[in-house]
Amino acid sequence: MAKQVLICDDSAMARKQLARSLPADWDAEVHFAVDGRDALAQLDRGHFDLLFLDLNMPNLDGYGVLAELKSWARAPDVLVVSADIQPLAYRKVMDLGALNFLKKPIAADTLKAELVQFDLYQCGELQRQRGSAVQMDDALREICNIAMGQAADNMAKVLGAFIELPVPKLRRLKASEMEMLLAESFHDDSLKVISQGFIGSGIAGEALLLFEQSCYQSMGRLMGISQVDSDEARLEVQMDTANLLFASFLNGLSQQLHIPFCQSHPVVLSSVPACQLRGETLAVEISYRLTEQQILCDLLLFFPQDSLSRLEHNLQYLLE
Secondary structure: OOEEEEEEOOOHHHHHHHHHHOOOOEOEEEEEEOOHHHHHHHHHHOOOOEEEEOOOOOOOOHHHHHHHHOOOOOOOEEEEEEOOOOHHHHHHHHHOOOOEEEEOOOOHHHHHHHHHHOOOOOEOOOOOOOOOOOOHHHHHHHHHHHHHHHHHHHHHHHHOOOOEOOOOEEEEEOHHHHHHHHHHHHHOOOEEEEEEEEEEOOEEEEEEEEEEHHHHHHHHHHOOOOOOOOHHHHHHHHHHHHHHHHHHHHHHHHHHHOOOOEEOOOEEEOOOOHHHHOOOEEEEEEEEEEOOOOEEEEEEEEEEHHHHHHHHHHOHHHHO
16 A cells, blocks of 8 residues: 655645655655645645655744644654754654654665665555645745755854854845835944855845844853953854854855855845845845754845856756
């Protein structure tokens, strides 16, 4: 009898990529859920043998799904597939009953080995349901999600703290909307904006880190900087944070786009980047939160109109 499999991820690209990585001869019927609530509703309506579960989703995240399934008498086996690869995230999902934690993007041979290990794989010739069509924005959101997870893992190891991750937000902005988005930051004395440009293979962009001054003491302690009372010390904390976050994130983005990025030195920004004032800009917004330390910083990624066609070209391998 064919295995009943549910793939739960808010990204259409991630659902399609995972379905495409499953063994072609696996005797399985594959279904899809767009978030945790959708997954629980489908699991409640019918029998499923295996759930592939993302962690960072709107409405109900993967942690919430796992917590709910602990009380179910006939819960499916769960393999978590996530970009959040922090060690604490791994421990949390294993404590909640997952079979294993797999890192995005997952290779087909790794996935097959997992299915074999847990006695879930058997040959068959059933044709699987295909994932929904993937749009460029969804593909970019997913590769940013993976890069975000890599950056958070690196930060967590350096700082020794767990970092909560959101679902990346994408928006297409006109110049006036860009100014409105950032105007409050530039006029708020409690916020500082650090900027770093990057360029490679016809794609140019700007990464911005928004950092509240109320976070300096906590972030300084995590970095081993005891005194952050002076402007120089606060700038050091923010620059160290920006260097750590920008380098990790852009490296993850570079690997997935197959583009080596050249990066400028980070600087304190006082106005909207000039390259963003021409035409449409694609903006990616990501918030990194360390709840216990009351630290919140926002990463903004901007791709100007001149780079969008080249960016779409490099994402084609994910859209097919």
